[in-house]
Amino acid sequence: MKYIVLSVFALLLAGCSSGLRFDDSYTATGQNSRVQYIVLHYTSTDLARSLQLLTEEEVSSHYLIGEAPATIYRLVDENRRAWHAGDSQWQGRTWLNSTTIGIELVNQGFYDTPSGRHWQPFAPAQIDALIVLLKDIMQRHQLAPGSIIAHSDIAPQRKVDPGPLFPWKRLADAGLLSWPDxxxxxxxxxxxxxxxxxxxxxxxxxxxxxxxxxxxxxxxxxxxxxxxxxxxxxxxxxxxxxxxxxxxxxxxxxxxxxxxx
Ligand SMILES: [Zn+2]
Structure with a gap:
């Protein structure tokens, strides 16, 4: 009786995986990562609110980087889609959530005053952390220079993040981006x-x-x-x-x- 119970249990377990078995001894040469671009954003708010917005609401990103300390939060697995790009287009591709990794930086963005628009500078340690993360992602997904883009690049009619204070030149100096001579x-x-x-x-x-x-x-x-x-x-x-x-x-x-x- 004990044996029968165990056998039924084993069958049930097999049933869970539909009894499918794969032979993984061959791997195709013709393949690449589904990730084509990395999209950079700022959150327009502080860390606590950023975490809340990116984990409890509809919007999300794969990574969120704090200011001080520059902790890197991984909120969505890279194999899954995060909802950060919205209605977007780049190089003929549309709705870029499927083909991008989204990185949010904790930064207040801008506020308008009578004397003009003020932007919050990015913390140097935050950019250091971002560069390490970008190098890692670029290497793992075999992305070409030029794969790192701004939310404002893919949705210029709706978005300005990560804004004019984002140090693109530093990314270029780190070898992540080509820079015009x-x-x-x-x-x-x-x-x-x-x-x-x-x-x-x-x-x-x-x-x-x-x-x-x-x-x-x-x-x-x-x-x-x-x-x-x-x-x-x-x-x-x-x-x-x-x-x-x-x-x-x-x-x-x-x-x-x-x-x-
Ligand atoms: Zn954005």
């Missing part, structure tokens, strides 16, 4: 100062970078928002959305860099 940018800027390209040209170049941007040749609000997103990343000293000579130079150099890869 300043000498080359200055040279191109001189050429463009003599003759500024059309709005259509700016829109085409921005689209080449990966942005979802209007292509009608007019400088509307949507186009300005996309130009500002690019400026926040590569020229944070002025992100007014104006299609100026230095922005044209940056786009030209970035396009040349992309062609070389």
């Amino acid at each position: 300043p000498t080359e940018v200055a040279r191109q800027q001189m050429l463009f100062s003599a003759s500024l390209p059309s709005v259509q040209w700016f829109q085409e170049q921005l689209a080449r970078q990966g942005y979802l941007v209007p292509r009608h040749g007019e400088l509307d609000e949507a186009t300005r928002n996309v130009i500002a997103a690019l400026q926040m990343k590569y020229r944070p000293a002025r992100y007014d959305g104006e299609p100026d000579a230095q922005t044209a130079a940056l786009l030209m150099v970035l396009a040349k860099m992309a062609a070389q890869h």
